[in-house]
Amino acid sequence: MTSPNVVIDKEIDARGSHCPGPMMELIRGIKSVPVGSVVAVLSSDPGSAKDIPIWVQKAGHEFIGAFPEQGFTRFVVRKMR
C-alpha cells in the first residue's frame, strides 16, 4: 500500500527538520485536534521510522502506517485519547 486509505484531517510538513523535529511536530499536531482525527506528518529524517511508531504506541494512539514517497515518508496516525 503506498497511500493511506483514510481521510487525513491535518497534515504537517516537517521535511528538512532534523531529529526529533518531525516527532515533536506530530505531538503538537495531535495536541491540536479532537479525538478520532487523523494526523499525517511528512518527514525526511530516517530516525522518524523508529521514533514515531514507538511514541504512537506509548501514547495510546493508532499507527495507521508509514507511506514512503520520493525523498520523504508520510506517517499517518489516528488520535485515540
Add this chain to the structure above:
Amino acid sequence: MTVKQIVVLGGGVGGTLVANLLAGQLTRKQAQITLIDRIGKHVYQPGWLYVPFGGPPPERWERSERSLLRRSVDLIIGDAVRIDPHERYVEMADGTQIPFDYLVIATGARLEPSAVPGYGEGAYHFYSAEAALRLHAALREFSGGRIVIGVADIPYKCPPAPLEFTFLLEDELRKRGLREKTEITYLSPIGRVFTIESVSQFVTPLMEERGIQYELFFNTEQIDPVNRTISSLEGTTIPYDLLVLVPPHRGATIISESGLGDAQGWLPTDRETLQHKQFPYIYGVGDATDLPVSKSGAAAHFEAKVIAHRIAGEIKGKPSEERYQGQVMCFLETGYGQATQLVFDYTHPPHPPKPSAYYHYEKALLNRAYWHLIPTGIV
C-alpha cells in the same frame, strides 16, 4: 551614495555581535547602525546555571549594553512593538518609527510557563535570574526526597543545560550528604535522553553510573501542585517533592504580531543565508530563528559573522558568498569538576570527549572572558 540604515533588534549575544561587526566593516558614510534593546542591559545567561548552587549572583552576569557596543553604533533603549516589513520600519512602544534598509532580528526566545497548567505553583527553573534565585532558596531548604528534572517542550535554549543541572545537582547532593536520601529522575520528551543521538549515547551511561533515573517519551501535559505530581500526554504520572522544569519557549511577540513568524513565533529563516524566507533584507540570528540547530549563544555567534559579511558585502557592492553551515560549539558540565565539549554542524554530529577537568576550566574561563571576547568580535 546614500547612507544605508541598518537596524538590529535585540541586544543579546547575536544582536550585539552583528552590530559591532558591521560597525567594523562599514564606514559611517556607508551605513548608520542602530541597535534597539528593551532593557539596555546585556545578560550572559549561561551564568544562571550556577546560581541555584550558590554561584555568583545574577548581577554579576549583566553589563550595560552601551559599554559593549562600538561607539559608532547608536543604541535605542525601549520596547519595539511592531515591524512593517513592506514599508520597512520598526515601531517603538512610544510610537516612534525607526526606518531600515536592512533589519536583523535578534529578539531571542520568550518563556511561557503558563502554557503548562499548574506550572506557576508547582515548578522551579533556572532560565531567568529571578527563577534561578528562587530555585537556589528551594535547594537550600531541601533535605531529601524526589527531585524530578525535565523540559516542558522542544525547542528550548541551550539543550544541554538541564542535563548539566542534573549532573551538578547530583554532585552537590552527594557533597551535602543528601544523595542517599534523594531520588533523581530526568524526563525527556523523546525516545532518548538528548536530542542528538551521539550525545545521548555519551550521557546515558553517565546517568546510569550515578543512579540518575530517566523517563523517556514524557511530554508534559500538566502539573498538580497540590498532590505534587507531573503527568504526561502519554499517560504517565510521576510524583515529586521538587520539580525543575524548563518552561516552554516561544518566539518574541513582536514577530508574531508583525506576521513574520510561524505558529510558535519563530522566524522562518534560510538555514544558510540566514535571510527571512519572505523578505531577503530581513535577517534572523540566534534564538529568534526556526533554524534546526541548538538555540545557543554559540550558534548566534557563528551566525552573526555570516550576517555581517553578507550585509556589508552587499552595501559595498561586493556580495559575500558566506553561508552558515550550522556550526555550534559548547561545553557540557558533567559534575565532579569535569565537563565535555560538543562541536558540531549541520552535517557532522558531535563526538564528545571523555569528561575531564580541562573542559570544566575552559568553560569557567569562557564565562569570565566572555565580555572581552564575544560581543566585541575578537573571537
